[in-house]
Amino acid sequence: MPRRADCTTRRxxxxxxxxxxxxxxxxxxxxxxxxxxECVGMLAGTSDGQVLEHLPLVNALADPRRFVTEGRSQLQAERRCRELGLQILAVYHSHPTSPPVPSRTDTDPEENLWVGQPVASxxxxxxxxxxxxxxxxxxxxxxxxxxWRIAGG
Structure with a gap:
């Protein structure tokens, strides 16, 4: 059954x-x-969209077309967010040989647990x-x- 976005997700x-x-x-x-x-990582910050932390993760696949986050690095990043009182605002990854547009894998909820969540890609x-x-x-x-925008010089 598809997930329904609640008011918090829409905001x-x-x-x-x-x-x-x-x-x-x-x-x-x-x-x-x-x-x-491909590389993978998280951006953490405040609920108003201000990114405060860059959290690089390990791509367990070491593959040019896919990533799977290595569990230990993800747990450490999530722990750091909790310690700092921040929330995960975005997950980033690279496309070494293609444009910065989501692939079928990126938008497949069976492949990407962040699909439909209030977390930017x-x-x-x-x-x-x-x-x-x-x-x-x-x-x-x-x-x-x-x-989105880049802040500061």
């Missing part, structure tokens, strides 16, 4: 994700360091220099653009 999906320049740059460095494989494409970033809300077998 979260309308927020603007604000990514500090330092966090943006750290995500780019992570994506480039993991190439040619940040996709970093390594096709261009510098890498291109887009942010999306993922829904079962669909996606829509999220409002």
């Amino acid at each position: 979260a999906m309308d927020m603007e994700l604000v990514i500090p320049r330092a966090v943006h740059d750290a995500m780019m460095a992570h994506a480039l360091a993991e190439a040619p494989n 940040v996709i970093i494409s390594l096709l261009c220099t510098p890498p291109e970033v887009q942010v999306w809300w993922l829904e079962p077998h669909a996606y829509r653009p999220a409002r």
Whole structure:
């Protein structure tokens, strides 16, 4: 049965994700360091969309077209969020050989547990220099653009 978005989910999906320049740059460095494989990580912050923490995770697959988060790194990231009183605002990953647009796997709720959740999906494409970033809300077998911006110099 499809999950229904509640009021909290709808409000979260309308927020603007604000990514500090330092966090943006750290995500780019992570994506480039993991190439040619996909990287994966989380962004944590406050309920109004302010990103405060960059939490790189381990891709257990070490694969250029897919990622599976290694359990220990995800548990450590979630523990860090709890310790700091932050919530997970986004999950990011790279597309080393394709544009920053969600793939079928990205929007498949059987493959991606974040689909339909109030957590944005940040996709970093390594096709261009510098890498291109887009942010999306993922829904079962669909996606829509999220409002976002880079803050600071």
